[in-house]
Amino acid sequence: MTPGARVAAAIEILNTMSDGLPAEQALTRWGRGNRFAGSKDRAAIRDHVFDVLRQRRTAAHLGGGETGRALMIGILRAQHADINGLLNGVGHAPQPLTEAEQPLSVAAEEAVHWNLPDWIIPQFKASLQDRVEAVALALQARAPITLRVNMAKTTPQAAAVALAEQGIETRANPLADTALTVTAGERKIRNSDSYLQGMVELQDASSQAVVAAIPPAGRVLDYCAGGGGKSLALAAGPATETAAHDIDPRRMQDLPTRAARAGSSIRQIETDNLRNEAPFDVVLCDAPCSGSGAWRRSPEGKWTLSATRLEELTQVQDSILDAAIPLTAANGCLVYATCSILACENEDRINAFLQRHPDWSVGFQKRFDTNDDGDGFFTAHLRRN
Numbered sequence: 001m002t003p004g005a006r007v008a009a010a011i012e013i014l015n016t017m018s019d020g021l022p023a024e025q026a027l028t029r030w031g032r033g034n035r036f037a038g039s040k041d042r043a044a045i046r047d048h049v050f051d052v053l054r055q056r057r058t059a060a061h062l063g064g065g066e067t068g069r070a071l072m073i074g075i076l077r078a079q080h081a082d083i084n085g086l087l088n089g090v091g092h093a094p095q096p097l098t099e100a101e102q103p104l105s106v107a108a109e110e111a112v113h114w115n116l117p118d119w120i121i122p123q124f125k126a127s128l129q130d131r132v133e134a135v136a137l138a139l140q141a142r143a144p145i146t147l148r149v150n151m152a153k154t155t156p157q158a159a160a161v162a163l164a165e166q167g168i169e170t171r172a173n174p175l176a177d178t179a180l181t182v183t184a185g186e187r188k189i190r191n192s193d194s195y196l197q198g199m200v201e202l203q204d205a206s207s208q209a210v211v212a213a214i215p216p217a218g219r220v221l222d223y224c225a226g227g228g229g230k231s232l233a234l235a236a237g238p239a240t241e242t243a244a245h246d247i248d249p250r251r252m253q254d255l256p257t258r259a260a261r262a263g264s265s266i267r268q269i270e271t272d273n274l275r276n277e278a279p280f281d282v283v284l285c286d287a288p289c290s291g292s293g294a295w296r297r298s299p300e301g302k303w304t305l306s307a308t309r310l311e312e313l314t315q316v317q318d319s320i321l322d323a324a325i326p327l328t329a330a331n332g333c334l335v336y337a338t339c340s341i342l343a344c345e346n347e348d349r350i351n352a353f354l355q356r357h358p359d360w361s362v363g364f365q366k367r368f369d370t371n372d373d374g375d376g377f378f379t380a381h382l383r384r385n
């Protein structure tokens with residue numbers, strides 16, 4: 001038998017085993033039906049079958065299936081064998097590989113390993129450079145649960161002790177002084193006294209760091225407040241007076257309850273009243289974005305985002321920044337933030353803003369990669385020259 005014919009025989013035997021027939025019986029049955037095969041042929045065929053059985057998961061993965069043919073292709077791939085020489089369709093050899101059976105390209109292997117859609121990989125590489133693998137893998141893990149200590153009511157040390165007494169273990173988080181990462185007891189948080197009495201709020205550490213980077217200010221507007229996570233952090237941190245706005249006010253419906261729990265006063269402003277209330281010392285624009293820095297929390301976003309939607313988002317981001325200009329005091333600070341790790345939503349937006357408005361310049365600017373401590377984020381502080 002040719003080497004290819006031996007592979008064909010192994011495929012046939014593996015197929016007969018798919019109904020649960022033990023290997024020895026399958027080999028014997030094949031031998032009885034193919035008496036022309038010599039002892040060397042039988043030994044080689046047996047080796048193929050047992051090689052597959054020893055590494056079945058690898059073979060199925062590399063061969064793309066559980067059929068005898070897929071398993072043999074997979075094991076030959078694992079062994080770096082000459083697959084095209086063995087599966088050449090000559091004589092009794094198996095037919096050559098189909099298009100679908102061709103190995104994944106290096107780029108496709110990368111996309112599988114990183115669990116990212118093909119189209120976004122160039123943007124990930126350009127935005128993250130040598131950190132792309134670490135971030136892509138971090139986006140596949142569960143997100144940490146992080147608390148923000150309400151400095152208006154307690155200290156991180158006191159909060160950690162109180163939480164531990166309620167069965168919630170935490171560790172300090174290097175991204176923000178206010179951040180405690182929960183290491184055990186996360187299910188107890190929402191019913192704990194610490195939470196119900198407003199000592200702690202749930203908030204990602206990078207979000208906290210974005211707010212902590214804002215210098216102490218008087219009147220602050222959270223222009224894209226959403227659920228108000230950053231409004232609450234502003235009120236407990238750099239702001240002396242906090243106002244919240246969202247183009248969709250329903251998103252802020254829980255904010256009064258959350259603010260009451262925190263003991264904070266946050267005024268909501270409707271879009272039509274913004275100009276009357278301006279100027280603000282700080283206008284925070286936590287803009288709608290791809291959410292790519294937090295895809296481990298909402299993993300669907302990774303698969304539903306399209307290049308067209310991403311382009312639309314960048315236009316919304318530009319228009320939000322432009323709309324914030326007249327709301328920002330002459331010597332005030334316009335703070336841009338996204339939970340995206342893509343340069344097109346971050347540095348590129350800041351550069352485009354500076355081109356449209358040469359009388360402004362950027363000061364503090366920071367990127368946060370998605371990691372064990374926090375979500376991917378970006379922030380930049382803009383001021384008039």
Ligand SMILES: C[S@@+](CC[C@H](N)C(=O)[O-])C[C@H]1O[C@@H](n2cnc3c(N)ncnc32)[C@H](O)[C@@H]1O
Pocket residue numbers: 207223224225226227228229230231245246247248251286287288289316320
């Ligand atoms: C990233 S979310 C804000 C998250 C929030 N800051 C937090 O920390 O929980 C972006 C918000 O921007 C709002 N938004 C979208 N377009 C807007 C616009 N043109 N003006 C103001 N808010 C807008 C959305 O309704 C959404 O709630």
